[in-house]
Amino acid sequence: MSSTTQTCAEAIVESLIRGGVDTVFGIPGAQTYALFDALYKNRERIRTFVTRHEQGAAYMAFGYAKSTGKVGVYCVVPGPGVLNSTAGLCTAHNTPVLCIAGQVPSAFVGVGHGMLHELPDQLNTMRTLTKWAARINHPAEAPALVGEAFRQLTSGRIQPVALEVPMDVLGQTSKVEPVDPVSPDVAIEPDPHAIKAAADMIRRARRPMLYVGSGAIHAKGEVTELAALIQAPVTSFRGGRGIVGDDTPYGFNCVAAYKYYAESDLMIGIGSRLELPAFRWQEGIATIQLIRIDIDPTQSVRLRGDLSIVADSRLALQALLRELRENPGDRSSLETEFEAVKAEAWREIQQIQPQMSYLDVMREALPRDAFVVEEISQVGFTAWYGFPVYEPGKLVTGGYQGNLGHGFQTGIGVKIANPHSTVVSIAGDGGFMYGVQELATAVQYKVGLITLIFNNNAFGNVRRDQIEFYEGRVFGSELTNPDFVTLAESFRARAHRVNSPAELGDRLQGALEESKRGPVVIEIPCETGSEASAFRLLQPANYGR
Incomplete structure (x- = not known):
């Protein structure tokens, strides 16, 4: 392959495309302008979804990767942009997600002058959250380092990786030698x-x-x-x-x-x-x-x-x-x-109410191969065992991080990756508000995610634990919420409210059709504290400790 003259940003984008990447999530900013310009120039070959918060970009890349097995990529500015995305990055602990972060100009890296968005040691910060991280210091390094990122993402235990690029390097022009996609390491044979x-x-x-x-x-x-x-x-x-x-x-x-x-x-x-x-x-x-x-x-x-x-x-x-x-x-x-x-066991599971009544009608209404994205919520916890799953990867969870707020944002990424599949996000009122701004992203790009907001006006688990273990002293766990239907409609999303499992089953039938044109939000009001604890069956040996 012959070398070509490119900016570092163009070399990175070309390397992503050569590695099979067709989608990038992120938000442009001062240190990443050159990268987004390169994405614009290649917009016929790689899609870019601009989110409303860096956390949303990371979660969408996670959902994209988790539901497909393909590499999910997101791009953010350094400093606060990177830090805003780290909840999503650490949730991707077993998922092939690549974070591409900007960096302050090369001359100021590690100097501590307080440049815009500077962190004391951003590269090592990212290394604590990823399998591997590196800095691209020159355009000629870009193809090989992107290739190494792909090798790390596809070899051994699958975990996220990160690259950072100083602002001046991204725009720097040089002769660049393309690199063929790097093959994964040979899989370890058993003894x-x-x-x-x-x-x-x-x-x-x-x-x-x-x-x-x-x-x-x-x-x-x-x-x-x-x-x-x-x-x-x-x-x-x-x-x-x-x-x-x-x-x-x-x-x-x-x-x-x-x-x-x-x-x-x-x-x-x-x-x-x-x-x-x-x-x-x-x-x-x-x-x-x-x-x-x-x-x-x-x-x-x-x-x-x-x-x-x-x-x-x-x-x-x-x-x-x-x-x-x-x-x-x-x-x-x-x-x-x-x-x-x-x-x-199923008879015992049915005692977890009202969550199971809703999950039962969801399973009946949804296609067999639908994706369901759980959330840290009463219905989400119950779905870990109470929603039957027939194929691997169809129940998308936040894993052991247990990140409140991941579900809706992750669900958008799952739907972008699987536009012809039904994707449903199970959200609580508290978790949904962590990422409500991404409803604007879903509307802008006509992402047909169906989001169910189970609204009990509380951080339900926190409230229950305070009552059971702290003599009923409820503090900071009861919430005042907006009218979720009116809120969703203000984003120009389709929105509905149902008051029973039967109504949800009927509404889901219509939502399957509506979601072909964009996001659908369904609010399900629940009486505060009415839910049985899902953890009675999740921690049978030490529940309550």
Whole structure:
């Protein structure tokens, strides 16, 4: 490939396009003008969505990446722009998100003169939140460093990365040599001796269980085969929901899994931190035998298993299946028992009201392959186990960060990435107001996200905890809200209010059609404090501590 004369900004945009990026989120500012000018020049090849807050840009990139597996990119000014985006950046802890940040002019980096938007050490600040971060100091470096960013984003444990570029460097012109997209590192193969040891443990186990996280999504076929072969239910907390569908005998939500866990004698954790069995079902140590399969070697140190296999989950499971197919141990079908456990758990889940009445009508009204983006809210918590999921990636969550306000903003990114799919955001009144300004973004770009605002005029969990654990001293948790329908309409969004699950079911049918033309907001008023706590079933072993 021959070199061309380009600005650094043009080289970055060209490298993004060569890497398969078709969408960028962000807000232009003084230190990033050159980058946005390069995006403008390439607007036929790469789309740019300008948000109303840097947090929105990061969350939209997260939603875009989380729902597709493709790299989500956002661009912000340095200093406050970067800091405003960090809630979204740390939420993308297991997602391929690239932050491109401006920087003060090169001569002033680290000097401390107090230049516009200067941070004392922005690069190292970003390194604390990402897998890898670097600075582009010259246009000629841009293709290689963007390529390295893509290698980091697609190799090993998937986590976000960041690049920063000084203001003067972005506009600097030089001869630039294009770089072919960098291939991911070769996936880690499992240790054959560890595979044989794992197969022996599985053959001896009477009631094994599989626990999967987002690191097992690409191994869906292998997980499904292994579950049937060894007659093991498959469960997940958030990231792995739908790897094995809830409509199969083997797909267990976490409530059903906890019931089965008491009788299980082997847990096989695949691509997961094992949050439920390690922290919510017991006291932080495994109480049954544990096999851990994870590409990240540090995970086996954080929670030690009886056997740890450091490898790509698909390769590890393929090797394990080769060992087990001819001799999986003494197995007879447990599908009837699995269905009975699931039915018992579902009856218990239905006691979480009124949340389940709304989730039930949502599941009935929405297409099987709809995306649902949860929020830190009473209905959102309940959706972790009370909304059936049939395919991986269809329940989009904020993971362990638990960031209030992510859901609506993330949902816009999911819908932009999946324009022909139904996307629904579950929001609470408190969380929605964190990102209400992005309703203007959704209207401007005709993003057909359906947003459900469950309005209980409170930070519901905070209020409940204050009542239960602080002798009823409610402080700072009750809210005065706007009229959400009037508010949404002032943005020129379509808006409705419903007062019951039945009304929501009817309204959703119309919203599916309305959303083809832009965003739809539906407010559902709820009596303050009326919701049953979803955490009774999320933390059965230590609820209330």
